[in-house]
Amino acid sequence: MTVYFSASLRLEQISIALAGRELLAVDATIVPGEVLTVMGPSGSGKSTLLAYIAGFITRDFSASGGVWLGEQDLLSLPAEKRGIGLLFQDPLLFPHLSVGGNLRFGLPRHIQDKHQQVTQALKQVGLAGFEARGPATLSGGQQARVALMRLLLSKPRAVLLDEPFSKLDTALRQEMRTLVFNQLRDAGLPALLVTHDLADAKAAGGPVLELG
Numbered sequence: 001m002t003v004y005f006s007a008s009l010r011l012e013q014i015s016i017a018l019a020g021r022e023l024l025a026v027d028a029t030i031v032p033g034e035v036l037t038v039m040g041p042s043g044s045g046k047s048t049l050l051a052y053i054a055g056f057i058t059r060d061f062s063a064s065g066g067v068w069l070g071e072q073d074l075l076s077l078p079a080e081k082r083g084i085g086l087l088f089q090d091p092l093l094f095p096h097l098s099v100g101g102n103l104r105f106g107l108p109r110h111i112q113d114k115h116q117q118v119t120q121a122l123k124q125v126g127l128a129g130f131e132a133r134g135p136a137t138l139s140g141g142q143q144a145r146v147a148l149m150r151l152l153l154s155k156p157r158a159v160l161l162d163e164p165f166s167k168l169d170t171a172l173r174q175e176m177r178t179l180v181f182n183q184l185r186d187a188g189l190p191a192l193l194v195t196h197d198l199a200d201a202k203a204a205g206g207p208v209l210e211l212g
């Protein structure tokens with residue numbers, strides 16, 4: 001994996017409200033290679049916070065506060081220019097593309113040796129030779145690993161994870177936690193994890209923010 005350095009992700013006095021009622025307030029800085037875990041009751045606005053950071057919060061909410069990546073004001077950029085990578089509980093692979101096609105989709109246009117990068121990424125997660133397979137022929141755990149590598153190949157500058165392990169069975173969950181957090185640490189990316197699972201927070205190894 002190519003190591004590339006990112007800046008800190010700063011969440012500056014963010015407040016998110018729905019119908020005039022504040023759902024959450026967050027003020028935090030996530031340094032490169034660190035995972036901030038956000039926990040809280042269902043409906044407390046965790047996914048909405050991620051949507052605000054990534055740039056696709058809907059008008060139903062009123063939100064305020066700053067989102068900075070180093071010196072860059074992310075709120076001034078449209079979602080596709082923010083350089084934020086997302087991982088959800090569903091792998092969301094494109095069903096009409098092969099595994100290789102899904103991975104190439106994440107690669108920035110200027111990358112020359114796409115084939116080599118894809119081959120290397122698959123090898124890294126124990127899926128060497130899976131390029132031509134369709135996503136539907138993969139197990140849930142294999143799909144999750146492809147989704148992780150697609151995310152990393154897109155060279156995000158920060159990563160948001162929304163319950164990324166909740167659909168995996170217990171053994172696989174532990175394996176994916178280790179893989180995901182090691183990869184994020186190696187890549188030196190700041191990451192924000194939303195979860196209900198204390199074991200996820202422990203594996204992430206960073207600070208934990210408990211919403212009321």
Ligand SMILES: Nc1ncnc2c1ncn2[C@@H]1O[C@H](COP(=O)(O)OP(=O)(O)OP(=O)(O)O)[C@@H](O)[C@H]1O
Pocket residue numbers: 018023040041042043044045046047048049058060
């Ligand atoms: N588009 C929307 N319009 C109006 N209300 C919404 C919309 N999306 C979500 N909500 C409401 O906003 C609140 C926050 O939702 P959100 O999904 O951010 O919570 P959460 O903390 O991620 O919940 P969970 O842990 O169950 O995933 C909830 O009360 C939800 O019903």
